[in-house]
Amino acid sequence: MSPKFSRRTFFKVSGAATAGLTVAATLPKKFLSWAEEAGQKDMKQIPTFCELCFWNCGLIAKVENNKVVKVDGNPLSLRGRGRLCGRGNAALGALYDPDRLKYPMINTGKRGEPVWKRASWDEALGLIAEKMNVIKQKYGAESMALFSHGTGGAFWKHLLKAYGCSNYTAPSFAQCRGPRDMGFYLTYGSDVGSPEYYDFSKSKYIVLLGSHLGENAHNSQVQDIMSGLADGARLTVVDPRLSNIASKADHWLPIKPASDLALLLAWIRIIIEEGLYDKEYIAKYASGFDELRAAVQQYTPEWAESETTIASDTIVKVAREMGRNSPHVCVGAGRYAVWYGDDTQRSRAIAILNALLGSWGREGGYFFPAKGGVPEYPGLPDYPPHEEVPKLDDAYPFAALQTTTSIKQASISGKPHPIKGWFIYGCNLMKTMPDKQETIKALQNLDLVVAIDVLPAEIIAWADIVLPECTYMERYDNINVGKFKDLEISLRQPTVEPLWESRPSWWMTRELGNKLGLAAYFPWKDGEEYLAKRCESGGIDFAELKKKGVLVKTDTSSPYITADSQPEFGTPSGKIELYSKQLEEKGFDPVPKYTRHPQPPAGYFRLLFGRSSLHTFSRTTNNFMLTDLQKENALWMNAKKGKELGLTNGEYVSLINQDGVAAPGRIKVKLTQRMRDDAVYMYHGFGVHAKGMTRANNQGIADDDLISKYVIDPIMGGTAMRGNFVKIVKGA
Amino acid sequence: MQLFGVLIPEKKQLLATATDVVKGRAGLSLYASLFGLAIGFYAIAAIFIQGHAHTINTSNLVPWGLQISTYVYFALLSTGCTFVNFFGHVFFEKQYRPFASRIIFVGIITAVAAFFSLATEMGHIERMYNFLLYPNPKSPMFWMAIWYTCYLIAITWEYINIQTNRHSNRVMWGAFFVAIFTHSTLGSLLGSVSSRVYYYSALMPIYFLFIAFLTGCSLTTIIAAMTVKQQKLNENYHLHPFVTLLKIGLGLALLITFWRTMIGLSAHLEGSEVFSLTLINSVLFGIVVVIIIPYILLKIGTSANWLIFVGLFIMGTQLKARNDLVIGAFKIPLFRVYDMPEVVHYAPSMYEYLVVVASASLVTVMYIVFERSGVFEARAIKEDH
Amino acid sequence: MEQFDGKDILDIMHVDLQRALKKPRKERRWAMAIDLKKCIGCHACTTGCMSENLTPPEIHYRPVKEEEIGEFPNTGMRFLPRPCMQCDSPTCTPVCPVTATYKRDDGIVVIDYEKCIGCRYCLVACPYGARSADMGHYFTGDFHGKTYEVENSGEYGKSYKRKSHWHSPIGNARKCHFCIHRIEKGELTRCTTTCLGSATFFGDINDPQALITRLISRPNVFRYKEELGTKPMVYYIS
Numbered sequence A: 001m002s003p004k005f006s007r008r009t010f011f012k013v014s015g016a017a018t019a020g021l022t023v024a025a026t027l028p029k030k031f032l033s034w035a036e037e038a039g040q041k042d043m044k045q046i047p048t049f050c051e052l053c054f055w056n057c058g059l060i061a062k063v064e065n066n067k068v069v070k071v072d073g074n075p076l077s078l079r080g081r082g083r084l085c086g087r088g089n090a091a092l093g094a095l096y097d098p099d100r101l102k103y104p105m106i107n108t109g110k111r112g113e114p115v116w117k118r119a120s121w122d123e124a125l126g127l128i129a130e131k132m133n134v135i136k137q138k139y140g141a142e143s144m145a146l147f148s149h150g151t152g153g154a155f156w157k158h159l160l161k162a163y164g165c166s167n168y169t170a171p172s173f174a175q176c177r178g179p180r181d182m183g184f185y186l187t188y189g190s191d192v193g194s195p196e197y198y199d200f201s202k203s204k205y206i207v208l209l210g211s212h213l214g215e216n217a218h219n220s221q222v223q224d225i226m227s228g229l230a231d232g233a234r235l236t237v238v239d240p241r242l243s244n245i246a247s248k249a250d251h252w253l254p255i256k257p258a259s260d261l262a263l264l265l266a267w268i269r270i271i272i273e274e275g276l277y278d279k280e281y282i283a284k285y286a287s288g289f290d291e292l293r294a295a296v297q298q299y300t301p302e303w304a305e306s307e308t309t310i311a312s313d314t315i316v317k318v319a320r321e322m323g324r325n326s327p328h329v330c331v332g333a334g335r336y337a338v339w340y341g342d343d344t345q346r347s348r349a350i351a352i353l354n355a356l357l358g359s360w361g362r363e364g365g366y367f368f369p370a371k372g373g374v375p376e377y378p379g380l381p382d383y384p385p386h387e388e389v390p391k392l393d394d395a396y397p398f399a400a401l402q403t404t405t406s407i408k409q410a411s412i413s414g415k416p417h418p419i420k421g422w423f424i425y426g427c428n429l430m431k432t433m434p435d436k437q438e439t440i441k442a443l444q445n446l447d448l449v450v451a452i453d454v455l456p457a458e459i460i461a462w463a464d465i466v467l468p469e470c471t472y473m474e475r476y477d478n479i480n481v482g483k484f485k486d487l488e489i490s491l492r493q494p495t496v497e498p499l500w501e502s503r504p505s506w507w508m509t510r511e512l513g514n515k516l517g518l519a520a521y522f523p524w525k526d527g528e529e530y531l532a533k534r535c536e537s538g539g540i541d542f543a544e545l546k547k548k549g550v551l552v553k554t555d556t557s558s559p560y561i562t563a564d565s566q567p568e569f570g571t572p573s574g575k576i577e578l579y580s581k582q583l584e585e586k587g588f589d590p591v592p593k594y595t596r597h598p599q600p601p602a603g604y605f606r607l608l609f610g611r612s613s614l615h616t617f618s619r620t621t622n623n624f625m626l627t628d629l630q631k632e633n634a635l636w637m638n639a640k641k642g643k644e645l646g647l648t649n650g651e652y653v654s655l656i657n658q659d660g661v662a663a664p665g666r667i668k669v670k671l672t673q674r675m676r677d678d679a680v681y682m683y684h685g686f687g688v689h690a691k692g693m694t695r696a697n698n699q700g701i702a703d704d705d706l707i708s709k710y711v712i713d714p715i716m717g718g719t720a721m722r723g724n725f726v727k728i729v730k731g732a
Numbered sequence B: 001m002q003l004f005g006v007l008i009p010e011k012k013q014l015l016a017t018a019t020d021v022v023k024g025r026a027g028l029s030l031y032a033s034l035f036g037l038a039i040g041f042y043a044i045a046a047i048f049i050q051g052h053a054h055t056i057n058t059s060n061l062v063p064w065g066l067q068i069s070t071y072v073y074f075a076l077l078s079t080g081c082t083f084v085n086f087f088g089h090v091f092f093e094k095q096y097r098p099f100a101s102r103i104i105f106v107g108i109i110t111a112v113a114a115f116f117s118l119a120t121e122m123g124h125i126e127r128m129y130n131f132l133l134y135p136n137p138k139s140p141m142f143w144m145a146i147w148y149t150c151y152l153i154a155i156t157w158e159y160i161n162i163q164t165n166r167h168s169n170r171v172m173w174g175a176f177f178v179a180i181f182t183h184s185t186l187g188s189l190l191g192s193v194s195s196r197v198y199y200y201s202a203l204m205p206i207y208f209l210f211i212a213f214l215t216g217c218s219l220t221t222i223i224a225a226m227t228v229k230q231q232k233l234n235e236n237y238h239l240h241p242f243v244t245l246l247k248i249g250l251g252l253a254l255l256i257t258f259w260r261t262m263i264g265l266s267a268h269l270e271g272s273e274v275f276s277l278t279l280i281n282s283v284l285f286g287i288v289v290v291i292i293i294p295y296i297l298l299k300i301g302t303s304a305n306w307l308i309f310v311g312l313f314i315m316g317t318q319l320k321a322r323n324d325l326v327i328g329a330f331k332i333p334l335f336r337v338y339d340m341p342e343v344v345h346y347a348p349s350m351y352e353y354l355v356v357v358a359s360a361s362l363v364t365v366m367y368i369v370f371e372r373s374g375v376f377e378a379r380a381i382k383e384d385h
Numbered sequence C: 001m002e003q004f005d006g007k008d009i010l011d012i013m014h015v016d017l018q019r020a021l022k023k024p025r026k027e028r029r030w031a032m033a034i035d036l037k038k039c040i041g042c043h044a045c046t047t048g049c050m051s052e053n054l055t056p057p058e059i060h061y062r063p064v065k066e067e068e069i070g071e072f073p074n075t076g077m078r079f080l081p082r083p084c085m086q087c088d089s090p091t092c093t094p095v096c097p098v099t100a101t102y103k104r105d106d107g108i109v110v111i112d113y114e115k116c117i118g119c120r121y122c123l124v125a126c127p128y129g130a131r132s133a134d135m136g137h138y139f140t141g142d143f144h145g146k147t148y149e150v151e152n153s154g155e156y157g158k159s160y161k162r163k164s165h166w167h168s169p170i171g172n173a174r175k176c177h178f179c180i181h182r183i184e185k186g187e188l189t190r191c192t193t194t195c196l197g198s199a200t201f202f203g204d205i206n207d208p209q210a211l212i213t214r215l216i217s218r219p220n221v222f223r224y225k226e227e228l229g230t231k232p233m234v235y236y237i238s
C-alpha cells in the first residue's frame, strides 16, 4: 500500500480535524444550537467491491442499524482509487430495490409465459439436480452450458466442471471484447487485459476509436485519461458522434460509421511511408514489416477520405502527430468491439499501428501488467475428465472462449452435439444476444433453464427455475485480482445480511453440488472460510484483507521495456506479427484488408448504440437512484436532419428496422449537434420488457429489439451488431 | 361591548340555524357551502395526515403552486374589502352604509381563509412560532406576517366600530393604510425576488394593490347586490358606487397589467422568456378576459343580478390569473438538467383544488350564518346595560 | 491519478484541509473550484452526493448540466456541475422569515432543519436552483421497514431520520452544504473525492498556500451568474 493513501483518513479520523471544532463561534448564541459543531458520527465501515459493472472498484459501505446508509470509494483500490463512478455510487439503489428477486421460483407455466410458484431452496435446487442428472444420463454432461457475467460466475463454472461439463461462455466475449482480444492476441500473443493496460496517464498522444470514455465510465481508466490530458497529452477521437471524451479532444474525426479500418490502414501507410515508425523497435521485436508495407500501399489518404469522409490532410496531420510522439502514444483498442464483422481485423490494425509506434510496453502506450494471482482452494479433487465431443466453435478457429452464438446454435440444431440445459448467471440474454427470435428458439428447445439473478429481468421469464442471488453488497464472492502496474487483490464481503431469501453463489453451488453428489468439490463451511483458505495458501493475510478490502502487491517486474526487462511475445514466431501466418493458414487475410460495409438505404439511419454514464446496460435500468436521474433513453439525431424530417426535440417516435421489425415502445427524439446525419444513436439497456422491473419496464426503446441482423466475425465468432438500419415513424 | 348579536350571532340564532340545517330548511347555498367546507376539511386533514408527498403536486421545479395562489387571492380579496370600505365611507357615505358591516366582516373572514391555504402549504406549520423566536427583518415574508397580524387587528377593530355604531375615521384610515402596507409587502415578497425575472419588479407591490382593489370590488359588489335584493333597496342608488369602483378597478388593473407585461417582454434576462411564452395567455386571458370583457359586461347592465354575475366572473377569472402569476415564475427551470422539461407544466392535485374549496366555503358559511342571524342588521346599540 | 506539482491533488487538498481546520473557524473561507476542462460529464459527483446525503427522489444537490456549443461538425460540449454556490452574498438567506437558513462564519450557507418552516421562499429566491424541498418522497415506497431511507445520513453532523412527514428534513428546504459533516472531520467533500475527472477542488481560500487559492487566482476563472452580485464561492475554471 502506498503510504499517501492512508493520509486520507477514510478509516480513521485524524486528531487534527477535531481541533477546529472547539473554537468558539462569533454568531449569537441562538445560532449555536445547530450546524455549528458538526462532524458526522462514526458509522461502521465495511470494505467490499462494486459489481454495478465489471471494473469492480473497491468501495466502503457505511452501515448503521444493519442498513447500509451510504457508500464511499476505497482509496486502496487501484480500480477506483477512492472514487466511484456515477453508477457505483448508486449501490443502495441496487441493494434496496423492492423489485428484487426474493425467493426461489419454479415456472409452472410455459417458457416466456411463466406462472410462478414460490419454492423453497431445497425444492428448487432438488429439481435442478434431478433434471441435471437426467440430462447427463440422456445426453452426457457436455450437454449443459453456463452463460455468465460477473464475479460469482466462478462458482458456477466450478460446479459445471465438477459435473463434467466444459461449456461456459460469456456475452462479454462474443458480444463484446472478443475481437479486440483476438486481434491483439494474434499480433502480440497476449491481449490488452481487463482492466486494460492503457498507460493513458503517461501518454503524450492518445487516439480513440469509439471508446466513449466518460460515458463508458471505467473508473480508473477515465481518471487516467483525464489526468493524461491535464498533463498535456493530445487527443484524437474518431467517432461519428461527439462523445464526452471527443469534446475534450484536439481533433474530433466524425467518421462515417463502419469505415474505421480505412482510416487505420491509411494511418499505417503514412506512418510507414513517412518513416514515422519506431524503426529500432520494429527491427528488434516485429516480423512481417515488408509484407505489411506492401499490403497497405493502396490505402492512400485520399482514398481514405473518400471512404471515411475525414479530410485527407486531417488524416495526415494526425498520423504525423502520432509519429512525432512515438512511442508515448496509445491508440486505444476500445472494449466493445463487435461492430461490423471484420472486427478482429480492425483490432489487428490497431495493434499493428501501436506496434509501428513502438507503444507496446512503453511509457504512455501499453504497460506490462503485474503478474500473480491467488491460488485455488487447496486440496480439491481433480475435475472429472470431459467427454470427447466435437468442439462447438470449430467454425471460428480463433474463438478463445466458447461463443454464446455456438451454444445457441447447438441448442437449436443439436449440432455438433446437443445442448439441453442452460445456467444463466448474471446475463440478461434477451437483451444481450442479437436476434431475439433465434434466442427464443434455442430456449424453447431446452430441457432445463436456470437463471441466477438479482432482478426479474427479461431472461427470468424464460427460466424454469429462478434462483435469487443476493446483491454484491450482501455476499462473499470470488477473490478479485486486478492486474495493473501493481497487483491488486480485493475481497467482496457482506456488508449486511441478505434480504429476503436471497443467497450467495458460493452457497447455492455448494448446496446444489451436494444434491448432485459432488460434495467433495465443495468442502468449505462458508464463503468466508473458502476465501480465507485460498488467501492462506497464497500467503495473503486474510484478516488484513477483510479490514482493508484491498491489498496491493507491488510488482517487481517492469511495466515498460528496459534494457534488463525484455518483452516476450506469445505468438508462434515469438515476435510481434505484423503479418499473421496464423491467419493466413486458416485462410484469413494476414494483413487486414478493407472491405466496404453496406450503408443505410435512403430514409434509413444506421443504428448506433453505446453507454450512458449513469447506467450499466439493463443491469441498472431499474436502480432507483439512477432512474431518478435518467429513466429512459433518447434517440440522438443530427439536429439539422431532424428538423428536415419535421421532428422536434423531446417528441416521441417509434422505430422500424430494415427487416420490418418494429421496436415495441417509443423513444424521445434528442436533436443534437453531436451526431452525423447518417446515423442515430441510443443508450443500450433501456426498453426493458419485464413487468417486475417496475421502474425500467417500457421506458424508451431497446437497441436489441432492432438488431435482427448480425454479422459473425469469421475469425473468432463475434456477433457484430451495428449493421442495422432504422426508419423513424412519427407520432408514437 | 356587546358580543352576541352584534359582533357575532346570538346563541339562539346560531341554534336556530343549526336546527334548520338538521331539519333541511337551511337553504341550498348553506348546504352547498357546508358541503364544501366538509370536503375542504377532509382535504386539509388528508394533507396533514398523509403529508405533502402524497397530496400536493408542487415540487422543486414549482415550489409554489395553487395553495400560495389561493393564499394570495384571498389576501387580495380581503384587502379589496378594506379598500372598498374605505372609499365607500369616504366618497359614498350614504349609499355605502347598508353594506359596511357585511363588507368588513367578509374582509376579516377572507383574511382568515387565506391562512387555510397557507397552512397546508408549509412544510412545518407547527413551527410558525419561529416567526417570533427567530425573526428575520430582512425577509419580506417576515414583514408580511407582521403586517398581516396588524391588518387583522385593524380590520377587526374597524368591524367592531361599525357594528357598535362608533365608526371612527381614524381607525378607518388606519385600517386603510395598514392594508396598503400589508398587501404591498405581499407584493414585495414576490417583487423583490431578483432571481425570478417574472416576479422581480418594483411594479409588483403596486400591482398587488391594484389587483386587490379590483378583486375586492368584485366581491363587495356581489355582497352589495345580494343585500340590495334581499332588503329591497334602491338598486340604482345603492349599487352605483360599486359600479364606479369596479370600473376604476378595471382601469387600474389594465394599466398595471399592461405595463408589467410590456416591461417584462423587453427584458433580456434568464427566465424572461416566460413573458413571451405566456404572451398570448397574458393578452387573451390577462387583459381581454379578465379586464375588457368585465368592462363590457358592466356597460351592458347594472341590475343587481347582472352585477352578481359580473362580480362572480371577475372573481373566477382572478383566481386563475393569480395562479398564472404565481407559477409563471417557474415555467422556465433555472437550471435545466436530466429529464427536466424545457417548459414546466404544473397541474394542481385534487387536494390542492379542495383547499381552494375549503377557503371559499369558509367564507360563504360564515357569511351565510352571520347573515341569517341578523348580525349585519343596522341596530341601535344601547351601551348602558 | 491527477498530479499537481507531482503530487496527488487529493493528498494536497487533504493536507490543506487539515491546516485550515487548525485555524479558528471564522478565519476559514471554504470554496470549491471546478475545472470544466477536466469535467467529463460522468455524473459521479451527482450520485456520490445522493449517496452521501441520502437525498430522496428528485433532490440532487449537485446535478451536472450538459450544454452543446456550436454546430455540427464544429460542436463542443460544456459539462457544468452545480453544487450550492455558498454565495458570500446569498439571495436565499435574507428571504427566510425565520432565519432558518443563514451563512456561517466560515461562509457555508446552512439550513437549520429544526427551525425551517418549509415555506420554500428560499427555493424561489436562489438564482441557481440550488435548493430543493423535501416533500417526503421515498424511493422505496412502502417498503420502509427494510430500507435505509429512514436512517440518518449524518447531514450537518446531526441525526435526522426521515421517519414521517413530521420529521425533518422532510418538510424542509435542502441543499448542498459543502459536506460540513465531512470537512469538520477532516474529510474532503464527497463530490471532490469521487470526481473521476479530478475536476473538483475544495479548500480554504483564506489560506494563500492552499491549492484552491492558487487555482482561483488565474484569469481563466469565472463564477456562475456572477453578474447577480451573489459572490459565489464556487469558481469555475474554463
Ligand SMILES: Nc1nc2c(c(=O)[nH]1)N[C@H]1C(S)=C(S)[C@@H](COP(=O)(O)OP(=O)(O)OC[C@H]3O[C@@H](n4cnc5c(=O)[nH]c(N)nc54)[C@H](O)[C@@H]3O)O[C@H]1N2
Pocket (backbone or CB within 6 Å): A053, A087, A172, A176, A177, A209, A210, A211, A212, A213, A215, A216, A217, A218, A238, A239, A240, A241, A243, A255, A256, A257, A258, A259, A260, A334, A335, A336, A337, A339, A608, A609, A610, A611, A612, A613, A614, A615, A616, A617, A681, A722
Ligand atoms: N457507464 C457505463 N460504462 C460502461 C458500461 C456500461 O454499461 N455503462 N459497459 C462497459 C462495457 S462491458 C463495455 S464493453 C464498454 C463499451 O464501451 P466502449 O468500448 O467505449 O464502446 P464503443 O462501442 O467503442 O463506444 C461507443 C461509441 O462508439 C461510437 N461508434 C459507433 N459506431 C462507430 C464507428 O463505426 N466508428 C467509430 N469510430 N465509432 C463508432 C459511438 O458513437 C459511441 O460513441 O463500456 C464499459 N463501460
Ligand SMILES: Nc1nc2c(c(=O)[nH]1)N[C@H]1C(S)=C(S)[C@@H](COP(=O)(O)OP(=O)(O)OC[C@H]3O[C@@H](n4cnc5c(=O)[nH]c(N)nc54)[C@H](O)[C@@H]3O)O[C@H]1N2
Pocket (backbone or CB within 6 Å): A051, A148, A149, A150, A152, A170, A171, A172, A175, A176, A177, A336, A425, A426, A427, A428, A429, A431, A432, A433, A434, A452, A453, A454, A455, A456, A457, A459, A469, A470, A471, A472, A609, A610, A616, A617, A618, A619, A684, A703, A704, A707, A721
Ligand atoms: N444490443 C446490444 N447488445 C449488447 C451490447 C450492446 O451495447 N447492445 N453490449 C454487449 C456487451 S459490451 C456486453 S459486456 C454484454 C453484457 O451483457 P450481459 O452479460 O447480459 O450483462 P448484463 O446486461 O450486465 O446482465 C445483467 C443481468 O445480470 C443481473 N445481475 C446484476 N447483478 C447481479 C448479481 O450480482 N448476481 C447475479 N446473479 N445477477 C446479477 C441483472 O439483473 C441482469 O439480469 O452485452 C452485449 N450485448
Ligand code: SF4
Pocket (backbone or CB within 6 Å): A050, A051, A052, A053, A054, A055, A056, A057, A080, A083, A084, A085, A086, A087, A088, A089, A217, A218, A219
Ligand atoms: S466503474 Fe463504476 S460501476 Fe464499475 S465497478 Fe467501478 S464504481 Fe462500480
Ligand code: SF4
Pocket (backbone or CB within 6 Å): C083, C084, C085, C086, C087, C090, C091, C092, C093, C109, C125, C126, C127, C128, C129, C130, C131, C175, C230
Ligand atoms: S447558490 Fe442559492 S442556495 Fe446556495 S448560497 Fe447561493 S443563493 Fe443560497
Ligand code: SF4
Pocket (backbone or CB within 6 Å): C095, C096, C097, C098, C099, C100, C101, C111, C115, C116, C117, C118, C119, C120, C121, C122, C123, C172, C173
Ligand atoms: S423553506 Fe425553510 S429555510 Fe427556506 S425560507 Fe422557508 S423557512 Fe427559511
Ligand code: SF4
Pocket (backbone or CB within 6 Å): C048, C049, C050, C052, C053, C061, C062, C083, C084, C175, C176, C177, C178, C179, C189, C190, C191, C192
Ligand atoms: S459538497 Fe457535499 S453536499 Fe455539496 S454537492 Fe458536494 S457532495 Fe453534495
Ligand code: SF4
Pocket (backbone or CB within 6 Å): C034, C038, C039, C040, C041, C042, C043, C044, C045, C046, C064, C079, C081, C194, C195, C196, C197, C198, C199, C200
Ligand atoms: S464527477 Fe467530476 S468529472 Fe464527473 S461529472 Fe462530476 S465534476 Fe465532472
Ligand SMILES: [Mo]
Pocket (backbone or CB within 6 Å): A172, A175, A176, A177, A335, A336
Ligand atoms: Mo462489454
